[in-house]
Amino acid sequence: MPDAPGLELIAQELNGSFEGAVLGTYYEHEQGALVVNPERVLDVLGWLRDTPGQEYRFLASLHGADYLPGEPRFGVHYELLCMPRVERLRVKAALADPGGDELPEIDSCTELFPTADFHEREVYDFFGISFRGHPDLRRILMPEDYVGWPQRRDFPIGGDPVLFTHNEVELPRWYE
Amino acid sequence: MVRVSTIEDREVIGASPVERTDALEDKAPEEELFTINMGPHHPAMHGVLRLVVSLQGEVVKDVRPIVGYVHTGIEKSCEDKSYWKVIPFVERMDYLAYFSNMEAFCGVVERLLDMEIPDRAKYLRVIHLELNRIHSHLVWLATTCIDLGAISMFWYGFRERDKVLDLFEMSSGQRMHTRYFQVGGVMEDIPRGFEPKVRAFCAEMGSRLDQYEAILDRNEIFLRRTKNVGIVSRERLLDLGVTGPLLRAAGEPWDLRKVTPSLCYGELDFSVPVGTVGDGYDRYRVRMQEMRESLRIVEQALDGLPEGPHIADDRKVCLPPRDELATSMEALIHHFKLVTEGFRVPPGEAYYAIESPRGELGCFVVADGSAKPVRVHIRDPSFVNLQMLREMSLDGYVADLIQNVAMLDPILGGIDR
Amino acid sequence: MEVERQKLRDAAAPEQPRSPEELRVRQLRARELLRGELEGRDLEAHVEERVLTTTLEKALNWARSNAMWPATFGLACCAIEMMSMVSSRYDSARYGAEVFRASPRQADMLILSGRVSIKMAPVIRRIYDQMLEPKWVLAMGACSSSGGMFANYAVVQGADKFLPVDIHIPGCPPRPEALLHGVLKLQRMIQGRPDLGWRQRYNAIGTEEWARTPPAGSLTPPTGGEPAAGFPGATGEQES
Numbered sequence: 001m002p003d004a005p006g007l008e009l010i011a012q013e014l015n016g017s018f019e020g021a022v023l024g025t026y027y028e029h030e031q032g033a034l035v036v037n038p039e040r041v042l043d044v045l046g047w048l049r050d051t052p053g054q055e056y057r058f059l060a061s062l063h064g065a066d067y068l069p070g071e072p073r074f075g076v077h078y079e080l081l082c083m084p085r086v087e088r089l090r091v092k093a094a095l096a097d098p099g100g101d102e103l104p105e106i107d108s109c110t111e112l113f114p115t116a117d118f119h120e121r122e123v124y125d126f127f128g129i130s131f132r133g134h135p136d137l138r139r140i141l142m143p144e145d146y147v148g149w150p151q152r153r154d155f156p157i158g159g160d161p162v163l164f165t166h167n168e169v170e171l172p173r174w175y176e
Numbered sequence: 177m178v179r180v181s182t183i184e185d186r187e188v189i190g191a192s193p194v195e196r197t198d199a200l201e202d203k204a205p206e207e208e209l210f211t212i213n214m215g216p217h218h219p220a221m222h223g224v225l226r227l228v229v230s231l232q233g234e235v236v237k238d239v240r241p242i243v244g245y246v247h248t249g250i251e252k253s254c255e256d257k258s259y260w261k262v263i264p265f266v267e268r269m270d271y272l273a274y275f276s277n278m279e280a281f282c283g284v285v286e287r288l289l290d291m292e293i294p295d296r297a298k299y300l301r302v303i304h305l306e307l308n309r310i311h312s313h314l315v316w317l318a319t320t321c322i323d324l325g326a327i328s329m330f331w332y333g334f335r336e337r338d339k340v341l342d343l344f345e346m347s348s349g350q351r352m353h354t355r356y357f358q359v360g361g362v363m364e365d366i367p368r369g370f371e372p373k374v375r376a377f378c379a380e381m382g383s384r385l386d387q388y389e390a391i392l393d394r395n396e397i398f399l400r401r402t403k404n405v406g407i408v409s410r411e412r413l414l415d416l417g418v419t420g421p422l423l424r425a426a427g428e429p430w431d432l433r434k435v436t437p438s439l440c441y442g443e444l445d446f447s448v449p450v451g452t453v454g455d456g457y458d459r460y461r462v463r464m465q466e467m468r469e470s471l472r473i474v475e476q477a478l479d480g481l482p483e484g485p486h487i488a489d490d491r492k493v494c495l496p497p498r499d500e501l502a503t504s505m506e507a508l509i510h511h512f513k514l515v516t517e518g519f520r521v522p523p524g525e526a527y528y529a530i531e532s533p534r535g536e537l538g539c540f541v542v543a544d545g546s547a548k549p550v551r552v553h554i555r556d557p558s559f560v561n562l563q564m565l566r567e568m569s570l571d572g573y574v575a576d577l578i579q580n581v582a583m584l585d586p587i588l589g590g591i592d593r
Numbered sequence: 594m595e596v597e598r599q600k601l602r603d604a605a606a607p608e609q610p611r612s613p614e615e616l617r618v619r620q621l622r623a624r625e626l627l628r629g630e631l632e633g634r635d636l637e638a639h640v641e642e643r644v645l646t647t648t649l650e651k652a653l654n655w656a657r658s659n660a661m662w663p664a665t666f667g668l669a670c671c672a673i674e675m676m677s678m679v680s681s682r683y684d685s686a687r688y689g690a691e692v693f694r695a696s697p698r699q700a701d702m703l704i705l706s707g708r709v710s711i712k713m714a715p716v717i718r719r720i721y722d723q724m725l726e727p728k729w730v731l732a733m734g735a736c737s738s739s740g741g742m743f744a745n746y747a748v749v750q751g752a753d754k755f756l757p758v759d760i761h762i763p764g765c766p767p768r769p770e771a772l773l774h775g776v777l778k779l780q781r782m783i784q785g786r787p788d789l790g791w792r793q794r795y796n797a798i799g800t801e802e803w804a805r806t807p808p809a810g811s812l813t814p815p816t817g818g819e820p821a822a823g824f825p826g827a828t829g830e831q832e833s
Contacts, residue, residue, distance in 0.1 A: 029287045029526045059417055060529065061555035065542050077540065079527055079555070083414075086435045090527065115417025118563055126251075141244035141592055142747075143712045150746055151252050153550075158249070158746030216716050217666065219695035224668055224713060245713040246669050249747030264742065271670035315673065334680035341677075352670060352766055589669050592710070 002087055007032040010054070010089075018043045023094070033090035038076070038106045041093045045109050048080060048089065056080035056089055059109070062119035064127045068153040072096040074104055074129060095129065108134040126151035209237055216245045220323050220578055223588030227565075227581075234573045239566045243559075247592040254552040258518025259285055262552060264355050266539070269554055270590035271352070272315055275301075275308040276532035278357035280539035280554065283438065284528040285359045288521050288543050289493060296484040297361030298439040303374070303477045304347070304356060305439075305530075306470040310381070311340040312533035312585075313463045313470075317388070320460075320582040324401055329388065336384055339377055346370050359519075360494035361487030371478055378471045385467060392460070402456030406568035406580040410454065416567075417560045420535025422584065425462045426454030432531035444476045459583045466533075493519045518547035527555075534558050534585055556590035651784075657701070657727060658780035659689040664700030664724070666717075668707025671734040674766040675706045683769035690776055697723040702779075704772075705758075708736035709749045718755050729783070731775055732758045735765045 002010060004027040011022045011034060021040035026033050036044045048056045061079040074095040081088050095104045108131035110116045120131045121140040128149035131137055139146060148155055161167065209230045216224040224245035230238040250269055254262040266281045267274045279301060286293060293301075318333030341351040347366050348354035356363050392398050408416075410426040423430055431448040433441045449465035451458030487494045495514055496507035521543040529538035535557025542551040561584055568580040622635070667675060678685050679693065694700040697720045709717060721730070732752050735741035738761040740750030752758055759782065762775040 028524050029290065031526060033525070058414060060536060061527070061538055061540065061553075063540055063553040063555070065525075065540075065551040065553070067542075067550070077525075077527075079538065079540070083430060088527070090525075113417070114415045115560055115563060118559060122559075139244075141247040143244070150249065153255075155252075156746070157252060157256055157744075159740065159744030159748075160750040162744075216713060217697075217720055219665055223672070224716075245710060245716070246708060247710045247712060247747050248669075248708050248743050249745040250743070252747075253743060253745050268670060271673065319676075330676075331681050334677055335682065338677065338680070338682045351768065352674065 002032050002089060003027075004032070007034070007089075010034065010048075014044055014047060017047060031088065031090060033077075033092050035092050035094055038093040038095050041076075041078075041091070042107045042109060042112065044091060045078060045080075045112050048091070049112055054082070055084065056082045056087075058083055059113035059115050059119075060088070062109075062113075062116050062123065064123040064129055064151075066127060066151065066153045074127060076106055076123060076129060078109070103128050103130040105130045105132055107132050108137075110134055125149075128152070208232075220581060222319065222323075222581055222586055225581065225586060225588055225591075227577075229574070229577065231574065234575075236569045236572055236574060236577050239569050239577065241562055241565055243562070243588065243591050245592065246588050248589075250593050251552055251554070254549060256548065258547045259359060259521065259549060260514075260518060262549065263358065264353065266552070266554065267353050267355060268589065269593050270532065270534065270537065270556060270558065270587050272312040272587055273308055273532045273534065273537070274353050275304045275357065276530060276537050277554070278355070279305060279439075280528060280530050280532075280537050281541070281552070282357045282359050283530065284526050284539045284541045285521060287526045287528055288524050288541060289359070289519075291360060291488055291490060291493065293361045293488055294485045295440070295482045296365075297486050297488075299477050299481045300362050300366065300486060301357060302439050302441065302444070303474055303481075304344070304362075306473045306477070307340055307343060307374075309470045309533045310467050311337055313467050314340070316463060316533075316585045317460075320579075320585075321392070323578050323582040324398065326392065326395075326398065329391070332384070332388060336381065339380075343370070343374055343377060346373065358487060358494065360490065361485070363487075365486040371481075374474060374478060378475050381471055382468065385464060389464060399457065401575075401579060402460060402583075404453070405456045405572065405576045406583060407453060407455045408564055408567045412567060413454075413564060416563050418535065418564050420531070420533070420557050420561065421459060421462045421466065422454075422535070422561055422564070424449065425451035425458040427452055432529060432536060436529075438530065440477070440480075441473075443480065444473050446473050446476075456579055456583050463585075520545060520547050521549070529555070532557060534587065534590070535561060554590075554593060556593065558584070558586045558588075558590040559593075562586055562591060654784050658783040661690050661702045661729070661776070661780070662692050662694050662700050663690055663702045663704050664697050664720070665693045665695050666703055666705060666720070668705065668709065668713065669736070671706035671736070671766040674769055675704055675733065675772060678769035678772050683773055685773060685776065688773070688776060688780070697721075698725060700724060701727060702729050702731065704731045704733050705737040705752050705756075706733040706766075708741060708743060709752050710747050711749060714749050714755055717752070721756055727783075729759045729779055730756055731772075731779060732761045733764075733772055733775070734767055735763060738763065741765060 007025050007027055011025045014022045014034070018040050020037060021044050022034050022036055024035040026035070034044070048054050058081040059078060060081045061077070063077050065075045065077065067073055067075060072094040074097065076093045076095060078091040079088065080091060093106055095106060097104055106129060108116065108120055110120065110133070117135070118140060120134050121137060123129050124131060124137055125139040125142055126149060138144065142150065209232055211228060211230045214227040214229060216226045226242040226245065228240045228242065229236055248268070250265050254265050257265065263278055263281060266277050269277050314333045314337045318330040318337070321327070321329035321333070344354055345351050347370055348356040348363065408426065410428050413423050413426050414428065419430065427450060429448060429450045434448055446469045449462045449469065451462050491506070491510040496504070496510055500507040501511055523543055523545045525540070525542045527538055527540045529536045531537070536555065537557055538555035540551070540553040540555065541549050544550045565580060565584060569577045572580070626636070677683060685691065690702070701724065703721060703724065705717065721728070730752070732738040736743060736748065737752045740748050742765070744750065749755070760775045760779050762771055764771050
């Protein structure tokens with residue numbers, strides 16, 4: 001993991017190359033993360049992947065998180081790994097919820113990291129975050145005709161209510 | 177000339193429509209493709225994986241895996257439970273490598289808590305993780321050989337597997353899904369007869385592996401079926417995010433136990449088998465050799481097992497030992513609070529990855545200071561490795577497709593979570 | 594309400610001799626039978642007592658129960674323990690459940706081993722419909738019996754919401770011995786109940802299947818909204 005000063009250097013260089021890309025950094029539990037503007041996420045990821053000296057060429061994971069009631073609501077996390085130096089870096093794109101029926105949008109990074117294919121489909125399936133430019137964005141784990149975004153915080157967990165004597169319904173038995 | 181019906185005419189099976197594969201367009205009549213559905217229920221024993229395969233004769237032209245048939249909503253359920261209740265949920269994701277799942281989650285929560293676990297717990301965890309690796313590879317060997325037709329390996333593999341499960345039952349009381357790892361260490365210390373039994377198992381297992389290799393290594397049929405089948409280049413594998421024995425078989429020496437040693441892997445002496453070509457035979461050899469290396473690790477860990485507590489001292493996080501409950505009031509209160517409400521984790525996010533038998537198993541937890549996690553996400557290796565199935569199987573035969581699925585070692589519980 | 598208990602012994606095995614004299618009489622009778630000297634009422638009495646007579650139904654049920662072919666239906670973790678039951682330590686072949694048929698047309702027992710997700714439920718129902726009568730379903734493990742620990746949007750809370758289930762086997766995962774116990778219990782259930790198919794007898798009363806579409810002539814479902822979700826079927830298992 002790049003240490004805290006190293007992280008600041010990366011953030012500065014990124015902001016130098018792409019104006020306003022990095023909104024902040026945080027470093028905790030020996031892991032560094034960059035908070036980026038979702039519109040610039042492809043620039044940031046491409047820079048991190050291709051710049052000699054950085055070379056985070058392996059995308060270990062791409063996942064989403066719902067920070068309701070915090071703002072901005074959604075975070076799309078990219079866990080990058082540089083294999084030669086064994087360093088991990090997290091890039092977090094903070095997406096706001098447009099509200100209503102619209103889905104939050106972010107660019108797809110399948111061109112840069114082909115592994116993101118299934119990951120982005122999973123984030124779309126569970127959070128409703130639409131990835132522009134994804135070759136085949138559809139649900140992966142839920143049935144195709146499912147309505148709702150299950151892992152959003154305001155989606156009910158589901159399941160049957162626990163039966164107690166006060167809410168149990170006695171159906172007539174076979175001998176009645 | 178047989179006129180093959182198009183996708184629109186065909187009746188749908190199950191809830192999801194048959195996919196339209198892009199290989200179907202603009203084909204001359206001689207090259208017409210036949211799309212079949214290897215449905216979620218099929219004899220290849222790798223769980224409920226559905227494959228929509230476009231065939232030209234026996235040659236595979238396109239494969240689309242459809243997953244989700246055992247999706248259990250584990251990640252969502254975890255948001256509703258206190259941290260130690262999440263452990264049994266997370267365990268059941270990759271249901272052959274349950275200790276690895278537990279280690280990934282407990283490791284990430286320990287990082288969020290900035291908690292150090294005692295050395296004895298580290299060694300015990302490593303012993304169980306490596307025994308789990310042997311168990312997982314044995315089941316892989318057994319089921320893969322059934323898919324290839326060598327059915328007798330199934331009986332041998334499961335016979336050894338039962339011995340490993342006896343060891344787990346001895347240490348934790350359960351054969352599978354033991355919830356043995358807790359945040360801060362392990363649930364309880366190993367009983368007295370455990371160590372000699374493990375040593376006896378390790379001594380015997382080496383010769384058993386020799387026997388299995390004698391059956392399979394130079395078997396003409398096995399060689400003809402696995403050699404040069406399902407080769408994907410190393411660079412392409414890295415692009416696809418593949419890790420684990422599949423990546424090592426293709427020649428990339430990447431093993432998280434070596435590059436980022438956690439627990440006590442740094443103190444143990446073991447090597448990581450790496451293949452050359454990346455075909456089915458290499459994957460088989462890598463996994464067999466990994467089993468041998470795991471035996472070495474277990475023996476070294478037993479030799480070096482230090483005395484001490486098996487769980488951390490922090491009573492705000494770890495349950496007090498039961499004998500204290502009768503005498504100490506604080507212990508009783510801690511126990512009560514931990515069981516009813518659970519411990520609180522300060523706000524933060526962390527990602528922690530370990531090397532499970534299938535590859536990099538990562539766990540990402542967002543904590544907000546309460547007793548329940550906000551988000552638990554498991555980066556499952558089988559989920560990512562499944563993306564390489566298409567490249568492995570293109571222009572191969574259907575029989576090789578079956579073998580490629582087997583060699584991928586997919587665990588649908590991990591893929592679908 | 595009268596509960597009939599029919600022990601397996603009564604169904605098949607002949608009585609033991611009560612005394613050495615009786616044993617001697619039996620031996621003499623058997624000798625005479627073999628010589629062709631036993632006639633008339635003696636012959637009938639002897640045949641009734643000693644030769645295993647049974648109705649065709651009982652014989653069929655005995656045969657069916659001892660040669661149940663399970664369909665390979667491994668869904669999740671319980672599938673590994675099911676495979677373990679098949680393997681050499683907890684050999685299920687000695688009880689007749691040897692051949693695991695992949696095709697549902699050739700199988701007569703469905704062991705639902707693992708969690709039933711909402712995407713898989715129609716597939717399972719299809720496979721169950723493809724099986725030929727007589728067929729039985731074992732819900733192995735907590736997840737297929739009742740949803741198990743997964744009380745959420747993705748798991749069907751019990752396979753008996755859409756399938757009639759004969760035996761529920763608890764455990765997470767159940768030990769192979771527990772699964773074997775369930776199989777044996779199913780065998781006894783089949784042998785003790787000649788008119789198999791509890792669905793015909795009870796019209797699936799008490800399950801969701803009935804509450805949604807009651808067959809003509811059966812009791813009507815209760816008025817006043819939905820029946821209790823997750824209410825286990827009131828019928829099904831009997832000690833035998």
